[in-house]
Amino acid sequence: MADHTQEVDTVLAHAADWLAQADGLLVTAGAGIGIDSGLPDFRGTQGFWRAYPALAQARIAFEDIASPAAFRADPALAWGFYGHRLALYRRIVPHAGFAILKKWLSRMADGGFVFTSNVDGQFQKAGFNPGRICEVHGSIHHLQCATPCSDAIWPADGFLPDVDEAACRLRGEPPRCPCCGGLARPNILMFGDGAWLGRRSEAQQFRLDAWRQSVERLLVVELGAGLAVPTVRWYGESLGVPLLRINPDRPECDLTRAVGLPLGALEALTAIDALLD
Numbered sequence: 001m002a003d004h005t006q007e008v009d010t011v012l013a014h015a016a017d018w019l020a021q022a023d024g025l026l027v028t029a030g031a032g033i034g035i036d037s038g039l040p041d042f043r044g045t046q047g048f049w050r051a052y053p054a055l056a057q058a059r060i061a062f063e064d065i066a067s068p069a070a071f072r073a074d075p076a077l078a079w080g081f082y083g084h085r086l087a088l089y090r091r092i093v094p095h096a097g098f099a100i101l102k103k104w105l106s107r108m109a110d111g112g113f114v115f116t117s118n119v120d121g122q123f124q125k126a127g128f129n130p131g132r133i134c135e136v137h138g139s140i141h142h143l144q145c146a147t148p149c150s151d152a153i154w155p156a157d158g159f160l161p162d163v164d165e166a167a168c169r170l171r172g173e174p175p176r177c178p179c180c181g182g183l184a185r186p187n188i189l190m191f192g193d194g195a196w197l198g199r200r201s202e203a204q205q206f207r208l209d210a211w212r213q214s215v216e217r218l219l220v221v222e223l224g225a226g227l228a229v230p231t232v233r234w235y236g237e238s239l240g241v242p243l244l245r246i247n248p249d250r251p252e253c254d255l256t257r258a259v260g261l262p263l264g265a266l267e268a269l270t271a272i273d274a275l276l277d
Contacts, residue, residue, distance in 0.1 A: 011259045012268075015221075015244045016275040024110035024215030027101055028236045030117055032224020032247060036095040036266040037122065039088070052081065054168035063191045071146050071185050079170040082186050083161025086140050089120040097269040098126035101221070104273075105132075110215045113208050117231045119188045132211070134204040136231055142187040144197045145177035152179055153187050153200050212239075219244070223265045226250060 019025070035041055040051035042062060049056030055065060064070065070078040105112030105128075114123050114133045119140045123133050143156045162171040175184040189196045212218065220243045225232035227250060236243050243258040245251050246268040251260030261268045 011261050012271050014259055015272050018219050018242050022219035023217045025105050025108050025112035026220045028115045028222045028232045030225030030232045033265045037092050052168055067191045068193050068195050075174050075183055076169045079174045080163050080168040083163045083170050087161055094122045094126040095266050097266040100269045100273045113211050134208045138188040140186045143184045144187045146183040146185040149180040151197055153197055
């Protein structure tokens with residue numbers, strides 16, 4: 001145990017040193033960053049079914065409900081799942097680690113950017129600049145036509161889901177496409193999704209790429225990015241810059257300029273920030 005503590009302390013000091021030297025910070029985030037805010041942990045089928053017992057009873061896996069096919073087969077069930085998540089994300093309060101990251105970004109000479117596979121909008125809610133966020137898998141706070149009949153993407157602000165949580169079913173009418181009147185769905189990249197409209201995320205990626213080219217000493221801080229959907233891990237590793245991986249389960253790094261912290265997001269960020277101060 002003593003050796004483990006010593007190793008963590010060494011990595012924390014290394015991370016604080018990297019942050020002090022960087023002039024731009026890229027925060028890359030997966031679902032694990034939200035656990036400290038009280039968001040459910042979907043790791044593994046059992047983790048998902050604990051959060052949605054009605055889907056467990058029906059033996060519906062995450063990959064099956066998070067798909068365009070679910071909206072075609074049973075819109076009330078699909079919107080029961082996504083409507084519950086939308087309401088949850090609207091009321092959740094981002095944990096204190098988000099404020100720490102925001103403070104670090106403000107201290108960088110070239111500022112910072114967020115790259116996330118999360119669709120929950122927690123960075124915007126925590127006060128990050130929306131123009132400096134790339135939501136690579138889309139956002140639950142935006143809608144599109146399920147068909148789709150056009151390339152229109154619009155905010156979900158006017159949709160207030162009333163969900164029977166015990167049955168995971170939407171009560172009342174689902175949102176409709178303003179262009180054709182057909183069923184609307186979240187503007188999220190789902191499993192087996194050939195209908196996702198990615199232009200909003202593509203524009204965000206373009207802004208991220210332009211910013212990244214202007215940064216001389218870039219540091220990547222990755223939080224809560226797992227291997228089930230490894231988009232975030234792969235992206236950070238592909239940049240060839242120093243990478244700090246914060247993950248309580250899979251902190252390992254095979255890159256030369258990378259270190260891993262086997263801690264949760266809030267614990268790790270608080271410990272590093274204490275060293276910086």
